[in-house]
Amino acid sequence: MLSRRDFLINGSALVATALGAPSVLGASLPGTGITVTPTGTSTPTTRFQSLVVELGLQRLGYTVKDYVPADPAIFHMAIASGDATFSAVEWVPLYDDYYSKVGGDTTCVRMGSLINDCIFGYSIDKKTADKYQITNLAQFKDEKIAKLFNTNGMDRKASLVAGNPGWGAAKMMQHHLELYGLKNSIQLQFGNYDALMADVLTRIKSNQPVFYYSWLPNWISNVLKPGVDVSWLSVPFADPANGKNMSKLPDGRDTGFPVYTVKVLGNKGFIDKNPAAKKLFEVANISTADISAENMLMQQGQNKPVDIRRRAEDWVKAHQSQFDQWIAQAMQAA
Template sequence: MKKILLLTLGLVLSSSLYAKVKVYPLQSPVLEEKFQTIIVNRALEKLGYEVEPIQEVAYEVAFQTIGQNAKSKDVYFMADNWDPTQVNMYNSAGGDKKLYRKGVYVPNCAVGYLVDKETADKYNIKYISDLKDPKLAKLFDIDGDGKADLTGASPGWEVVEQINHHIKAYGLKNTIDHKQGEYSAMIANTIARYKSGKPILYWSWTPYWVSGKLVPGKDVVWLQVPFSDNKSGKDTKLANGANFGFEIQTQRIVANKSVEKNYPDIAKLFSIMKLNPNDLSAQSTLLSKGENKDKDINRHVDMWLKANKALFNSWVNEAKKLQ
């Protein structure tokens, strides 16, 4: 009887301890990242933690906030650290000294430049460097200055520097303009332009809902680069010989450093969670069909949890061993 009472008391105290911990999920305004973030939230709740509402902030703000709370008793995390693209943001926020990052949440994410397939096939455009030809570049001119208008990244994203670096490295400064702005708005305009039958040139990534609207190989094609010229100095050529100019990306969970010592169960959870990129692509397709409200995304998460119950429970059960 005494053992049962002690065990019960221990569970109550344990639950009380977790309830006092504040868990702050941070997420960029990129809508697709909410799905991944909510899945992490659900796992944390299964461990007994109360999770605060998701705070949407710029990537840089998320990194700085997490780093500034390196010694906090609360938990701050972001489920979508694009590695290696965001290496500078990671290091600027304190790197491994202030941040906890183990494991890979989403592997094999592609990044690169795309054009509509019709124009690419008609003019034999295969490389971004083909647009050094002013006649080819003019095909993608929107504002009338004779240069190709590349739908690029949002200001503040680290990839902005890499895109600008490519434009210089491949001799495209006189023929390509890197258009920056709020990405979701720009890509919506790009899709509208495609639907009107006009050529398009844009930067994007997978998994992302755009690939459900502009299907690679059917509607659009990836452009290669003539040689590797990455700011990191790393070779971007793939095993099959293709070279899209960017390293293959992974999405990783980043948290404040104190999580590793204070909450080994959370640290373990963050290190072992892994999603299939195909699942993200499927969810992105649902977003592209108008299922993009919070209630829709939570329903998508419910569907995913039902289909992947054993996998999800294995993460939670493994983490619980450290409580």
Template structure:
């Protein structure tokens, strides 16, 4: 018995693999075996579903993602540049362009979760649109409009905006200055889900609401453009980077007061951002990020379900992967091929 063990130990690793094809196949199918990934997700929960989809795809490739760390955008871009984080799939560009200088030397955009499909802007309940003939943000300079949206008694219309540090917060602040609205609009910068829940409750109680949102977002399942609310326009396009101005007017926006609709925010992409050295060491991850995507409609549907209490994100992601197995296997096979 001892001699049998000794002879087995003497076999080369190559001979063992040759005698056991399944081991070689396993290594090929799971090129990430033994590698841990520090993955982040954004603080906005509308992105948690597709982050989990990507996490599970990485798991199928053998990578270990022990947890997904939730970070604000400024912290993530600093961390990915430093190598403390490997990647996230929550880049929103051009909205996050102000962070490029912080990460582009050591990290990069790779692939797209959603390409050229996101909309951002301001919405108002339809009853107020009709009563006050609201068309643009400039209408909130009118005393009767401000009074109708002033819920805290400070003489300004309340706007559900974005928490401090978010890319959209910087854009909204730019708009308040560009359109001279500081004395007329009060931006609420508390946690976005809680602020929107409060706004929805106010709407259901018959009050007027003004809020910022983006797609995909569960808010547009609760407050449907064209049925409950409408997108309003900005007086004119004014962006920190005016080279993006053509993308801030969009055609065919459902539930807008005008078509084309001057939403005032550049249309954008949701993209992965990853540390360049990490990608160099893990070509399978690069290939996966370059090929995978999740339709905007599917993200919106999951967000609506989550908002209605079905918050089992891991199961949602698993079910989506199985429902799209043919496409998913194509992405995974491309990633495996890149690792060979």
């Protein structure tokens, strides 16, 4: 996890990354002579979406430095202070607290809908769900149910794979255990998410119950398909903290989390002076299916930076008309 000091040290050592030359050379490009620093979460699966946006910035003439990974609290501070320029990993409303703590609209700007209809929630394997008719987190108060999902052998609590403790979702999960009276029934299991999910896959292949937090888009949904291999669970009642944010799936299940949108977060000073970049951030959009498919390739071994960059470039080629429209709109806004 990077501290702000580490962020500054790492950022100062970065060099410009050649993602491909702009299609039109010359000072007429709005980004000519301007350097930007992308940042975002350290989760490798979020790199692809940032690269697509970075390719757009380069087409507009901006020089794009290497991506600086950091926990959300750190990269929000970096963008607010101008140590970084933007992040294509701004989960809304999940990151509302981080956004508010760095000054909100006075220091930053949230733009567009880079990824829509992002679902977060709790899943268990469908075999166990069907056998014991488990549909709701409240059922974990039954010690017999909770014990089914215990993996540490030390207590009777259900082990819930929760991922990185620095994630915004970690706060939500801890809040849910308090809200629904489940602290004595469920134990959050923190650590590297991909490593923890590798254990989940091993368990499910051995016909053992699994209980984990996940989201869409995510590679795991390509392996453990909701409704086929696993089932989303409902929370006991609507979380008041979600306010008016929709948290229900089409079938009526309430996952406890709002249905999120991933936006682009930018430094306000930069955005105010760069209408072309702002317009790009506003219009760029990638489907959840495309994100999940790319993440799946990472899990299959194509996870080196060069692999992810190649797929971002391939995505642009496959969506060239859409991408060119983004650039045209950005150029018009300049």
